[in-house]
Amino acid sequence: MQNSSARSSEQAALQLKKIGYAFDKEGVLRKIDSATDEPGKEPYSYNVKSDPAENERHYQNVANQIPEIVYDLLEKNGLSRTYIPFDQAPERSTFVFSQPSKLLQSKKLLVLIHGSGLVNAGQWARSLIINNSLDHGSQLPYVRKAQKLGYDLLITNANDCKRFCNGKENPIKGVETSRDHMKYVWENIVLPSNPESVAIVGHSYGGCLTLDLVDNYSKFFKESVFAIAFTDAAMGSPQAKNRDYLCEVACDWVASSSPLDTPVSQSNKSIRKVSAGHTKHEWTSYSAIDSVFQFIEEKYEQRMNKK
Numbered sequence: 416m417q418n419s420s421a422r423s424s425e426q427a428a429l430q431l432k433k434i435g436y437a438f439d440k441e442g443v444l445r446k447i448d449s450a451t452d453e454p455g456k457e458p459y460s461y462n463v464k465s466d467p468a469e470n471e472r473h474y475q476n477v478a479n480q481i482p483e484i485v486y487d488l489l490e491k492n493g494l495s496r497t498y499i500p501f502d503q504a505p506e507r508s509t510f511v512f513s514q515p516s517k518l519l520q521s522k523k524l525l526v527l528i529h530g531s532g533l534v535n536a537g538q539w540a541r542s543l544i545i546n547n548s549l550d551h552g553s554q555l556p557y558v559r560k561a562q563k564l565g566y567d568l569l570i571t572n573a574n575d576c577k578r579f580c581n582g583k584e585n586p587i588k589g590v591e592t593s594r595d596h597m598k599y600v601w602e603n604i605v606l607p608s609n610p611e612s613v614a615i616v617g618h619s620y621g622g623c624l625t626l627d628l629v630d631n632y633s634k635f636f637k638e639s640v641f642a643i644a645f646t647d648a649a650m651g652s653p654q655a656k657n658r659d660y661l662c663e664v665a666c667d668w669v670a671s672s673s674p675l676d677t678p679v680s681q682s683n684k685s686i687r688k689v690s691a692g693h694t695k696h697e698w699t700s701y702s703a704i705d706s707v708f709q710f711i712e713e714k715y716e717q718r719m720n721k722k
Contacts, residue, residue, distance in 0.1 A: 424487030427480040434476055438484070442549030444477075459545055478533070478541050485537040485544075485553050486512075492558055494568060499599055500589035507578050509587055511600060512536055512570040514562070518608035521567035523715065526605070527554050528571050530619030530649075531593065536572035539618050539646075540697035551701050557616060560708055566614070569604065573597055573624060597624045601632060612718060614642040614711045618700050622648025622667070629661065630654050640664065642714035644707040646691060646699040658684050666710055668703035670696050676706050 431437060432447060439445050439454040448455030463473050490496070495516035498508045518524065534541055543552030550556050554570060561568055573593035577584045590596040605613070617625040622645045629636050629643075630653065637660050645667035653661050662684065668691035669679055675692030689706075691699035700707075 423483045427483035427487075431477065431480040431484070434473070434480075436477060438549065443547070444545055461546075474545070477545060481538070481541050481544055482535045485535070485549070485555075488549070488553070488555060489537045489558065489570065492555065493562070494558070494570065497604065499596075499603065500587070501603065503588065507580065507587065509572055509575040509578075509590055509596070510536070511572050511604070512568070513604075514568045518567060518569065518604060518610070521608065521610040522612065523564075523566045524569060524605075524608075524610040524613045525557075525561045525566040525711075526569045526571065526613065526615045527557060528573065528597070528615065528617040528621035528624055529554070530621050531574065532620075533574070535575055536570050539700040543697055543701065552697075554700075556701070556704055560704065564708070564712065567610075569600070571597065571600055573621075593620070593624060594627055597628060598631070601628055606632070606635065610639060612715065613640045614644070614715070615640060616644045616646070616700075616707060616711075617648060618646045619696065620649050621645075622650035626650045626653050626661075629657050633657055633660075636660065641718040642711045644668070644710055645686070646703055646707070647696045661686055664714060668692075668699055668707065670694055670699055675703065 435447050436444055436459060437447055437454045444459045445454035446457040461474055462470055464470055489512050494512040494514045496510040496512060497516065498505050498510045500508060529538055537554050538544065538552060539554060540552040558568060573596040576587055576591055576593065576596060578587055590599050615625055625643060633656065641664060643665040645665065647670050648667050665686045667686050667688045669688050670693060671677065671679055671690035672694050673690040675690055677690040679688040679690060681688050691703040693699060693702040
């Protein structure tokens with residue numbers, strides 16, 4: 416018997432095919448070849464009609480299928496869903512992904528935090544998934560690289576805060592906002608699992624969510640979180656008591672025309688900023704991945720040398 420997530424991903428793939436698209440073996444979204452009924456060589460095209468509103472509806476219809484397809488790929492890469500809040504039925508809850516399914520005393524834990532808007536767990540930028548490839552816009556390259564380096568994984572889902580019931584969309588009790596989601600995940604999954612060492616990658620508004628966590632759980636962060644990698648983060652000023660800590664463990668790869676890792680001007684006592692090697696915000700996570708992991712691994716080595 417198939418589980419519900421498998422059926423959902425199959426439905427998404429089927430709906431995508433009805434629209435005329437499918438992902439090829441390289442993860443590139445292609446138009447279906449009418450002769451073979453398989454992905455052809457022609458890529459996705461936004462301008463399918465002369466009516467701009469119709470083109471946008473077409474795009475949104477394609478985009479709506481992306482979450483379940485990405486969820487399925489996360490599970491195929493070894494991650495499992497954990498439904499939250501724990502006391503809610505699955506149909507009235509959201510979920511995160513982790514590997515192992517129940518985190519416990521991770522030697523190295525990597526937490527991925529996406530930005531705001533319409534992206535969900537496993538995505539950095541859905542426009543890149545649609546227009547370039549799954550590897551360009553999803554978190555799958557981060558997952559695979561982390562797995563090779565021996566990290567346990569936790570993938571948050573902070574924009575998934577509502578469920579349709581009783582004829583309308585209702586906030587999910589206990590995780591009504593992205594901040595509530597992160598607080599619940601931290602207090603009910605991360606902290607109880609008692610990880611030895613934690614690293615975080617936060618993109619865009621994920622930076623703001625991360626700073627909230629630092630401010631609310633500063634003791635845990637200073638003891639256990641050894642590296643925080645931001646990619647073109649949107650964030651305010653941290654609390655004064657946490658500035659020195661963040662200057663030590665964090666770096667932000669920002670959109671810039673400068674070569675990758677080129678220092679970007681910043682004020683004193685602020686998080687270090689370097690070029691992500693790309694001028695566009697949505698590309699920064701993909702463009703900077705190798706430097707991000709080099710930074711995380713160097714910070715982990717420094718942590719181990721201090722012990």
